[in-house]
Amino acid sequence: MNASGHGGRRADEVLRSLRAEIVAGTYPAGSRLKEPTLCEAYGVSRVPVREALKQLEAEGFVTSVAYAGVRVAHIDRSEAVDLFTVRTTIEELTVRRCAERFRAERDDPEVHEFGSRLDTLVEAGLGGLGDPDRSDLPPLNTEFHLALAEFSGNASLLALFRQIAAKIEWLYGMDVQVRGEHSWDEHAEIAAAVQAGKVAAAGRLMKRHVQNSLDGYLKRHTPDATSIPGK
Template sequence: MQNPKTNRENVLTRLRSEIYGGARAPGSRLVQTDLAREYGVSATPVREAMRDLVNEGLITATAHRAARVRELDPAEAVDINELRLILEPYAARQATERISPTEIAELEELHGRMPGAEGSVWVELNHRFHMIIIEATRNPTLVGILTNLRNVSRFYFEAALRADGGDYAKRDREHAAIIAALRRRDADEVEAVMAAHFSPSVELRRRLTLLEG
């Protein structure tokens, strides 16, 4: 007998991964019955997973129209990048005195797996790295805001990587600097390194425009 909860989680994980990775192209239609047939499940877990992804901002759905993967919007990507540039360095500062040794060890473990990783694999490790820091703020409001921003930001980040790759080595070095500053409980340094870690918005817009053309 099928487990609806497990099916929903499996569909959610698979569909989210396909959207992030570009297998489901921006703007492409998502038909519940087609997805259910492709994934070998009933329509119910597909409908539930799609509802979750609407809430995450990865799918758009309106009455009497087919659901679609969200469109690429460089202007929106820049807005989200600018908001994260304000909030994530602040979150990193807040986390500096609150993060536990266990969480720092988790950051080091993730950092150790990043060299040699690329594409969606690296992005997933990077996402988990940053979420540990965000959750270490112990601030539910800030965690909620940044989780929502990062869900959509990741969509654009992976698209930008598909456009012309990324400097993984530079980002890995910055992760090492963040960990070192967290270990020293140096809030000023953590905040500064996190701010420098973000891609300039003008560069993000340029890379996304490559995909539009």
């Protein structure tokens, strides 16, 4: 492999690792990200670090200000509302498609297998509530929603969800101590509606679930906490 290809690979590795650490809360919102520290942490030169930070800024995970350096971003009210509005559209469609599959293909082994997977994820999530730090819950939350997107059979919806999945996990991680019980109870209701083939109910429950997540985030992280206008 040539040098440029190797450098690009290292930048991708730093990008994935740094994004995961931001999502996990290793670097909280507002934290300064210093290039020398990151170079030492990941064992790379400044070039891959700078490329990773540039991509993370494009994704909205960090902000760069002249003479002030790079810091982990805060998600303000307007951005949160926009993100959750997009999420509502994607996930309401996704879960309805899943319920439609259960209603139409109930005897298909793949459908039965997916139902078992949903039950396993919900059981794991509810069980994780007993862990004091609840660090397993954010990735489990992502896995639950990603599983629905995959099972929907719609490649476009899946691709759209993947684009916002890391940011959803990031926001969920900020509120997992407060939202944990409610979110996994809601997951259980959504899973039950999907497996019963209740299309309208599944869509309604998912819409309420995403709205509750937004309301909780706004109350705890923004000064003017209200739900999506018109909801």
